[in-house]
Amino acid sequence: MSSSSEALAAQTAQMQVSDKQPVHYDEAHGNDESGDGSAAKPYKTAVAAMLKHGTDVALLQKKSGEDAYEPISGSGLKKAKKLYDVAIKKQKKAEEQAALDKERQASEQKKLEESKKVVIEPPSDAPEAKRIKIRQAEESRDVRVKVSGWVHRLRVQKDLIFLVLRDGTGYLQCVLQGKLTQTYDALTLTLESTVELYGVIKALPEGKKAPGNHELVVDYWKCIGKAPGGEDAFSNRISENADPSILADNRHLVLRGETASAVLKVRAAALEAFRAEFKSLGLTEVNTPCLVQTQVEGGSTLFSLDYYGEKAYLTQSSQLYLETCLPALGDVFCVQESFRAEKSHTRRHLSEFTHIEAELAFLNFDELMTHIEQLICGTVDRLLANQAVRELIEQLNPGFTAPKRPFMRMNYKDAIQYLNDHNILTDEGKPHQVGDDIAEAAERKMTDQLNVPILLHSFPREIKSFYMQRVVGDEQFTESVDVLMPGVGEIVGGSMRMNNREDLLEAYKHEGIDPSPYYWYTDQRLYGTCEHGGYGLGFERLLAWLTNRWTVREASLYPRWTGRCTP
Ligand code: 4AD
Numbered sequence: 001m002s003s004s005s006e007a008l009a010a011q012t013a014q015m016q017v018s019d020k021q022p023v024h025y026d027e028a029h030g031n032d033e034s035g036d037g038s039a040a041k042p043y044k045t046a047v048a049a050m051l052k053h054g055t056d057v058a059l060l061q062k063k064s065g066e067d068a069y070e071p072i073s074g075s076g077l078k079k080a081k082k083l084y085d086v087a088i089k090k091q092k093k094a095e096e097q098a099a100l101d102k103e104r105q106a107s108e109q110k111k112l113e114e115s116k117k118v119v120i121e122p123p124s125d126a127p128e129a130k131r132i133k134i135r136q137a138e139e140s141r142d143v144r145v146k147v148s149g150w151v152h153r154l155r156v157q158k159d160l161i162f163l164v165l166r167d168g169t170g171y172l173q174c175v176l177q178g179k180l181t182q183t184y185d186a187l188t189l190t191l192e193s194t195v196e197l198y199g200v201i202k203a204l205p206e207g208k209k210a211p212g213n214h215e216l217v218v219d220y221w222k223c224i225g226k227a228p229g230g231e232d233a234f235s236n237r238i239s240e241n242a243d244p245s246i247l248a249d250n251r252h253l254v255l256r257g258e259t260a261s262a263v264l265k266v267r268a269a270a271l272e273a274f275r276a277e278f279k280s281l282g283l284t285e286v287n288t289p290c291l292v293q294t295q296v297e298g299g300s301t302l303f304s305l306d307y308y309g310e311k312a313y314l315t316q317s318s319q320l321y322l323e324t325c326l327p328a329l330g331d332v333f334c335v336q337e338s339f340r341a342e343k344s345h346t347r348r349h350l351s352e353f354t355h356i357e358a359e360l361a362f363l364n365f366d367e368l369m370t371h372i373e374q375l376i377c378g379t380v381d382r383l384l385a386n387q388a389v390r391e392l393i394e395q396l397n398p399g400f401t402a403p404k405r406p407f408m409r410m411n412y413k414d415a416i417q418y419l420n421d422h423n424i425l426t427d428e429g430k431p432h433q434v435g436d437d438i439a440e441a442a443e444r445k446m447t448d449q450l451n452v453p454i455l456l457h458s459f460p461r462e463i464k465s466f467y468m469q470r471v472v473g474d475e476q477f478t479e480s481v482d483v484l485m486p487g488v489g490e491i492v493g494g495s496m497r498m499n500n501r502e503d504l505l506e507a508y509k510h511e512g513i514d515p516s517p518y519y520w521y522t523d524q525r526l527y528g529t530c531e532h533g534g535y536g537l538g539f540e541r542l543l544a545w546l547t548n549r550w551t552v553r554e555a556s557l558y559p560r561w562t563g564r565c566t567p
Contacts, residue, residue, distance in 0.1 A: 019058070023049045024069055026062040039069060046072060046080035051087055115184040122198060122220040129198045134170035137212055141201045147172060147216065148196045148224070150256070154189060161186060164211070165197065168261070173210035174199070176218045185223035192227040192234040192256070251558055252567050262392045263547050263554055269389040270543060271335065273382040274356055277375055283331045283358055288318035290337065293517050296320055297465060301340040303351075314339035317536055319467075320521045322359035323497060326532060327524075333358035338536070342562065346440060347551035348488060348541055351560040359534035365469075365479040365496050368533040369455050372483060372492060373407050375537075376453070380546070397548035407453045412477070415456055418446060437463040440489060447484040457481040466511040467504070469496035469533070479533070485545040488552075494535025501525035 023037040024030075030044035039060075043049045046059050059077065060069040072080070129146035137147075149167035156162075161176040174197055180186060189195075199218040204210055227234055238250045238257075247254050254260050275285065293310070295302055296317040303314040318336050325332040338355035360371060380402045383389050393400050410418070412434075418424075419432045419442055426432055427439045438446075447454060458471055459480045468478035483492035498504045504525055508515040515522060543555035553559040558567060 021053065021057045022060050023053050023057045024060045024062070025049050026069075028062070028064040030062075046076065047083040047087060050080060050084040055081065055084065112184065112187055115182055115187050118179060118182045118184070120179055120183055120220060126198070126219060134165065134167045134172045137170065137172055137201050137214060137216075141203060141214060144198065144200055144219075145216070146196060146198050147174075148194065151189065151191055151193045151195060151227075152256075154191055156181075156189075161189070163189075163195075165195070165216075166256070171211040172201075172216055173214075174216040174218055176221065180218060180221060185226070188226065188229065189223065190227045190229045190233060194224040196222045196224055248553075248559075248564060249567070255557070259396065260554070262396055263543065263549065264557065266383070266389060266392050266396065266547050267539075267543055267555060269383055269386065269392075270379065270546065271539070273379045274335075274375075276382055277378040278333045278358065280378070281331075281371070281374065283333045283360075284325075284329045286322070286325050286329065286332050286334050288315070288321040288334045288336050290315050294320060294521070295513075296467075297340075301342055303339050303341050316340060317355060318357050319359065319534060319536065320518075322357055322534060323524055323532065324520060326359060326361040326530070327528060331358070331360045335539075344440075345562055347553070348440070348490075348538075348544070349561065350540060350552055350556060351562065351565075353541075353552070353556070354539035355536050356539050357534065357536040359532065361530050361532045363533065364531065365457075365481075365533065368494065368496060368535070369409065369457065369481055372481070372494060372535055373405060373455065376483070376492075376542075377403060377405055383546075393546065397546065400546070400548070403453045407455050407483070408450065409455045409457065411457060412459045415446065422446070422449065435460050435462065443484060444489045447489055448486050451486050453486075454484040455481055456484055464495070466507040466513065467495075467497050469498050470503075481535070483537075485541075487548070488541050488545045490538075491541040491545060492535050492537045494533065496531070496533035499525060499529045499531055501529070 024039045024042035025035070025037075025044060025046055025048070026042040027044065030042040032044045032048035035041050035043040035048070037043060037049055037053060042062065043052070046061065049057070049059055059072040059080070061072045061076065062069045127144050129144045130140065131146045132140045134147060134149065137145075147165060147167065149165040149172075151163050152166035152171060153164035154161070159178060159181055161181050163174050163176070165172045165174050176186065197216060197218050198220040199216050201214050201216050203214050234253065238247060238253050255264065278285065291305075291307060291312050292315045293307075293312050295313065296315075296319055301316060305312055305314070315336065315338055317338055318334050322332050322334060333356065335354060335356050337352055339352050340349070342349045342351060358375070360368065363371070383393065384402055415438065416432045416434050416436070419438070424432075424442045424445050426436060427441065432438065432442070457480065458474075458477045459482075461468070461470065461476050461478050464478050464480050468480050471477040471479055479496035481492075481494050482490045485491050498507060501522060504522060505515060508518065538552070540552035540555040540559075543549070544552045547555065549555055553561065
């Protein structure tokens, strides 16, 4: 700009300043919220100044890095005006919207008030309804039924409410129409509310889809317990991709989801199948104590407690008790919670897990391994033979097939060779050596590469428990076996037990265990010893494999792990 035109601009600005109210804005230090347009409290932008004071003002601008206010330039004013027009338009629109919202709210409020007067009654000519659970829906079509449950899904249309009802035994699509949709409860219905529905279940025509291919056409209904809406709505408490700790805190609500409840249904069926398989194999179920004064799997993972002034522990394994049952009941099994004060935060460790353990007398190591294989395969076969359970497994683990028999049997020493041949290193990044405890990561890698169940056997004495029978002729190794499953790793740990009293006494000594609290266990070798063996199966680990869960935590109702003992 030439010096004469600069002078002219300044003159014009001077005129503007004198004619109109001066309003200041400072690009660097102004504030659109707290400014008032004075030189001491300027705005940050010209558009904010205009929105507060109108356009008929003298805008004085302080650019970044400058000390004095100057009148806004012509182009700056044009730009600010444009932004101002847009902002005013927006403001107007928002005001119109707010008015509309207010109107709508008022009309909704009116509708809600009116809905309180709508009273519904069962149809006068309706026959008595038969109370059913959703699992009985198919056999109860075309007669009037009463079904109660939780609103699992909800879709409200004009004069039509579609909801999916859940009662734990299944899901049922239900449709409410006409006056049934106009009551106060209908207008304020929320997910997870409990309702009682009356009506007739009708098969759906071809092409329409719903659980069970039918829907309940409701003729009368009641709301039993309204779940909150708004901020406290169920869908605000948990969502699928919420933080794991939020999901853990809300496990009681997560359980209601389709996936969590399916896992628990498979869990119940698997427990039943295990018991049936044990029965067919001739084992008797016993109930073992939880409170004990002996360790089975090493002192480092014991939870201890004060027991009437004496030290006691939560059981790590029922094995020792099962061994004492053999002379009384023959082969036995138990389903008992075991507790491990695990320091490991892995996805397959729990502090409390359901332990399925068995003990068998008068059999050799080879027979023990065959029995374990039979137990797993027989149980899986039973589950897959049940259509409802097969569908749940397919839902959770698409493409699952029963494992092929016989399982691969692999000696510990061959496993070490395999790991080294395939460059699978220890946690410290070194090649494996005979004598090493194969760490979880390496074990998982090998199992996933082989991608079949493996009976990994004959581990070194030093890395296994004191009670394990030695391999004859190779005394540094034991008749021990782990079952490894792809995706999870070890799900079973078992062994033949020392049956010679002197060997056992020497083993206590080697381990630094005081033999006196074990008198009852040692007595088994005194009063008619026998060749025997057994195993423990981590039920949550088997379920994680069967239902393809990332962690065993998903297979437990209320999982406990390091630092988590709630809800
Ligand atoms: O290998 P473990 O420690 O063996 C025993 O307790 C034997 N006394 C069992 C017996 O012979 N009766 O544990 C057996 C199985 C493991 O293979 C694993 O599946 C499971 O129990 N398990 C755990 N599952 C979840 N969380 C933990 N912290 C577990 N510890 C063991």
